[in-house]
Amino acid sequence: MLKRLYLLLLALLANSFIYAQTTYLFVGSYNDAKDKDGIYIYRMNMESGNLDKVCTFSGIMNPSYLTLSQDGEYIYACTETRTAGMGSVSSYRFDRKLPTITLLSKQPSGGDNPVYLAVHKSGRWLVNGNYTGGSISVFPLNSDGTIGTAVTVIPFTDSSITERQKSAHIHSTVFSPAQDYVFAPDLGADKIRRFAFDASQAKPLQADSFVRSVSGSGPRHFTFHPNGRFAYCIEEMSGSVTAYKYKKGRLDSLQRLMTHSAPQKFYNSADIHISPDGRFLYASNRGDENNIAIYRISKNGTLSIVGYEPVQGEHPRNFLIDPTGKFLVVANQISGNVVVFKRNAQTGLLTNTGIEVKMQGPSNLQIRTYKD
Template sequence: MLKRSCLLLLAILANSFTYAQTTYLFVGSYNDAKDKDGIYIYRMDMESGRLDKVCTFSAIMNPSYLTLSANGQYIYACTETRTAGMGSVSSYRFDRQQRLITLLSKQPSGGDNPVYLTVHKSGRWLVNGNYTGGSLSVFPLNSDGTIGAAVTVIPFTDSSITERQKSSHIHSTVFSPAQDYVFTPDLGADKIRRFIFDASQAKPLQADSFIRTTPGSGPRHFTFHPNGRFAYCIEELSGSVTAYKYNKGRLESLQRLMTHDSVPRSFYSSADIHISPDGRFLYASNRGVENNIAIYSIHKNGTLSHVGYESVLGDHPRNFLIDPSGKFLIVANQLSGNVVVFKRNAQTGLLTKTGVDIKIQGPSCLQIRTYND
């Protein structure tokens, strides 16, 4: 009886003890010069959305896309983008105590203009997509945060029907929910390519198959629903989102709808797509004339219904994120050079201004992480 009482007391004490936490926003950018800041880290107040600068890093050209290691200690970046013949991927250590970013390693990306990175859940592999080079590359990750030389580089030479589609353009690299496949939308070929991924192998990526999208659509970014049963692709050139049913590597088209208003245009410039953590709402960014976030509710069968639009209060929302709590949506407006924080209504999906708006040259990617202090 005494033993049982002691265990109960320990459980109560454990539940009552809470760790202090700090949330950081990581920003990658097009800085256009090595002597200018390229990576920024801000501390975020999770009540007001306020952002306070912690540290920055220069000495690298155009760190345009970032992703983090599982423990948040390392930053991986697409670097030297839009720099002919010099595309690279780089890694950095983020020291929270010293408020310091340190370069650890750099490898050739396997093609010009790297634009997207993702880390396998094992922490052993980094997968990169090269836009201009039209290729996919896989790198081993070391325990010290350094990146090894690419073990696989797969180039593509496909094309499609528009001026932007004279060659292949890989625009994102996304693991399936079980992380046994990688899906890579190819804007230049109007294809979503599928690869088998086995993290235990020395060369984990194996070419598998693809599905075709609507000619001229330009598939760009791709995301899975939290329940793992649906997937969504934003199509840059057609300004559309296509919803898919997903099962064991197979995509089955469910619905395709515009992310823009009813005014027809010869081409669009849709960019990014994300789903709220509760799986109830989908958000898509539109650049160009509208510069807004399109908001959709997600039905139980995976289809979408339009809810509304919200101005991004800037120009060219290349990237945005929803924080893991679902309280905030944060937008990187590349051409107007500002990062804007919105409060998100979990019941309606709608966004409201917080007044938080920070100036950064060419912000192009956002990542967020909460740490136990």
Template sequence: MFCAVALIALCTHTKSFVLSRKYYLLCLLVLYTLSARAQQYYLFIGSYNRDKNKDGIYIYRFNPGNGSLQQMSSISQVLNPAYLVPSASGNHVYACTEAQTPGAGSVSSFAFDPVNGKATFISSQPSGGENPVYLTEHNSRQWLAVANYTGGSTAVFPLSEDGRIGTATQVIPFNDSSLTDRQRSSHIHSCVFDPDNHFLLLPDLGADKIRCFAFDSTSSHPLQQPEIPYTATIPGSGPRHFTFHPNLPYAYCIEELSGMVSVYHYRHGRLDSLQRIAAHYKRRADIDYSGADIHISPDGSFLYASTRAAENIIVIYKIDQQKGTLTRIARQKTAGNHPRNFVIDPTGKYLLVANQMSNNVVVFERNTVTGLLKKTGNELKIPAPSCLQIKAYAL
């Protein structure tokens, strides 16, 4: 990089304009090449390995040029790392562990080296409830929030600079219920900080509520009661995953039991309902819609939602940039069974799907103009993949 910068400086002072221009273009080419090489993308895969002696976390290098993947490492001696997230710094990976283990549940941290693509275990703590299914890091990098599904609770953990997870300072259980057999108790299915990181949103599948806490990162007990503690959803809907628009004041929730996507206007912890639109295409009383995951393209133009069970599709919506509402434009079969989770890469060019029941991860190319997807032919065979995360590293 230094050589290229020096070459540009030399070009600036040369007397020959033609020679200068040739060298300048050469410099730009060199800089572009170095930049492309310096930016490294990694795919982190969590899974239900069911056995600590088997690999549970897989780490691949992702090529944003053609969507190909190269395995770098894997981690065993960790049980059911069903959901994971790389830290904002990129130096650590946090994971929900012991998912679906009766009477247990934990959160674990790993150190990650982007030079060699390897991760090593750092620490683990009880998650504060059974079956942790989702976790997220606060932008202060001092706190980790966790959603415990079976335990119906949320917990927050202090984080050290070295990635060590401290003992939970707050564990808050919920005891509500709703209409269906799967809603006899609270089931917190995700935890998402708002864009300002001032509030934590918690979709409760069991209670048909999107719960909300104010978050004070300077306090030892950061979860605090807000003015509006929850937003009720349609009875029997089962809110599951939740996301915010990257640029506009709107939020979106996929409902597992109804197979619908709800659209909200968002402001300072308050959600106001704007729209409710189907993710499913089949409509019968005996169908399990199993809405799963939801993400928005980096440019904020399209929303994607996955449904499992009878359909196994990614549903594509166009987002109205003035109103935040959705128009369903297409669906894409996921080339597998049970698309529990998916991710859009940081460039916005690819969408990768984790098909849990068919044991495969499929790479789709995304048309950034139309939002449509097409298979690239790139696919991984991974036992019971349950979570995908991609992070870019500047090397």
């Protein structure tokens, strides 16, 4: 009898531990006006996928890309994107108890149209990519969540073969698995730029090398496989994904294939992510198709198509897979909706849950689970 009571108590404690946490979805957007909400936070039910609005923030223009501090207390945002001469990066405190979002600091981004942010694992550095400015910048992060003045801004003047590629366009800044390098796809120059990164230095980022992509391809977003041995880049202008072998900062091309189900007159691929178990890769296609392409990843890193899932909206600029791998959530910028899909971990296929929330211009998603 005592043994049964003991086991029952353990089960109750385990259940309490499981449910003593809350998951939040963070949404950045193109709000086009400071008097409109730009950052949204929703509580996400990890059983059903349901989203409940918690709080919003206005007073900033176009907070189009977000990332979080290591502890989730602070939000960092690319702000005043698409606003000539006004590009900035900003930081905010997210107080879960109130709940509120509070602006803490703002710094010039070092170039027009900042579009991507990454925080180093040390929590000391923020790396930003400026699309129109064609530059990469590095900012110190203070313990109170504020952003210091940029210690490095590296502009590029390269170009490539199409009308859109008359100048450099840095589109993402991604740390390597060991976080000793930063990789920055340059849509304007058809290059994936590599930078050495030493967090102990006063200026941690140093321009290092690059890998060329196919001319006119427009490399955009970049991701590493969980095993650290492979990397993948989605190419916006060619509608392709290129797979690479990765080792100690070196990228070697492995495979290149289309993200679309049929040839298009105009390609507009956007985002790329891998399931937490490393078995499937997902890529978003804007334009006529507006879908998520689903690929199986083989043991040698190559891809094979599994299928396509319509995003229930227009212009899927960004999406994420939650850390459990259960849900895939899409931000459809033009149709103004965020849509939740359930993910089959065995097949990789997606099912629309029917859950969506609406706002103007959703452009980026982040997710975080907190212990209550």
